[in-house]
Amino acid sequence: MAGKKAFQPEQALQQAMDLFWERGYEGSSVEDLVAHTGIGRGSLYDTFGDKHSLYLAALDRYCAQNQGQIEAFRQQSGPLREVLASIFQTYIDMLLNDPKHRGCFLVNSSVELAPHDPDVRTRVQAAYKVMEEAFYRLLIKAQAAGELAWTYDPHQFAHFLLGALISIRVLARANVEREVLQNIARTTLSVFD
Numbered sequence: 001m002a003g004k005k006a007f008q009p010e011q012a013l014q015q016a017m018d019l020f021w022e023r024g025y026e027g028s029s030v031e032d033l034v035a036h037t038g039i040g041r042g043s044l045y046d047t048f049g050d051k052h053s054l055y056l057a058a059l060d061r062y063c064a065q066n067q068g069q070i071e072a073f074r075q076q077s078g079p080l081r082e083v084l085a086s087i088f089q090t091y092i093d094m095l096l097n098d099p100k101h102r103g104c105f106l107v108n109s110s111v112e113l114a115p116h117d118p119d120v121r122t123r124v125q126a127a128y129k130v131m132e133e134a135f136y137r138l139l140i141k142a143q144a145a146g147e148l149a150w151t152y153d154p155h156q157f158a159h160f161l162l163g164a165l166i167s168i169r170v171l172a173r174a175n176v177e178r179e180v181l182q183n184i185a186r187t188t189l190s191v192f193d
Contacts, residue, residue: 003184005142009047009048012038012039012044012047012048012088013048013054013057013058013061014061015031015036015037015038016036016037016048016054016055016057016058017058017059017061017062017105018058019036020155021058021060021062021102022100022102022158023052024057024108025109025112025113026110026112026113028069030051033051033054035112039165044067050118055113055120056119056120058105059105059106059109059120060123062105062106062193063123063126063127063130063138064108065126067127067130068146069090070130070134071132073086073087073090073132073134074134074138075137079088079142080138080139080141080142080147080148080192081172081192081193083126083138083144084138084161084188084189084192085185087165088164088165088168088185088189089185089188090167091165091168091169092168092172092181092182092185094176095169095172095173095181096172096178096181101122101173101175102173103169103173103174104169106128106174107166107169107170107173108167108173109123109124110124110166110170111170121172124179128151128162128166130166131162132159132162133158135157135158135161135162136154136155136158139152139157139158140154143159145150148192149163151158155175157191160191162189163190164184164185164188167184168181168184168185171184
């Protein structure tokens, strides 16, 4: 008869995600993961599989958490520029309020693993597609409300907004000054003036 787990898998996954987020995949050994989660190597492997599978589970968890936030942004009402300003400001605050300056786990995964890991690349591309779709829907809603001219290509502007948000996330990892990130957001939003 199988014994009951002496740990909470969701809590261990969150702890593993935090370690991967701070140190990256290569910077997190199995020994580090065992120490950080407080569970034994055997339990770690039995529950999550190998280190790569644990990383993918951590990335999936992060993306699911992020997707909820993106959906909340998509549901916001008000003028387009105000909604976009709120989105950018929320990310800037969240990124800069992290005392460890971990940046964005998704962007970190994009840089470290996505170029050579198809499993990570697939997840990263899907997560970026969710963000792009949220921007696209906001732009379409603004066009339908007469707030944004139909001559604007919502796909093109969704790509632009996604690129600006990703650049803010990358720069936050380097611990740049808040004013730099705010300037990027202001300049990005100025195209809608």
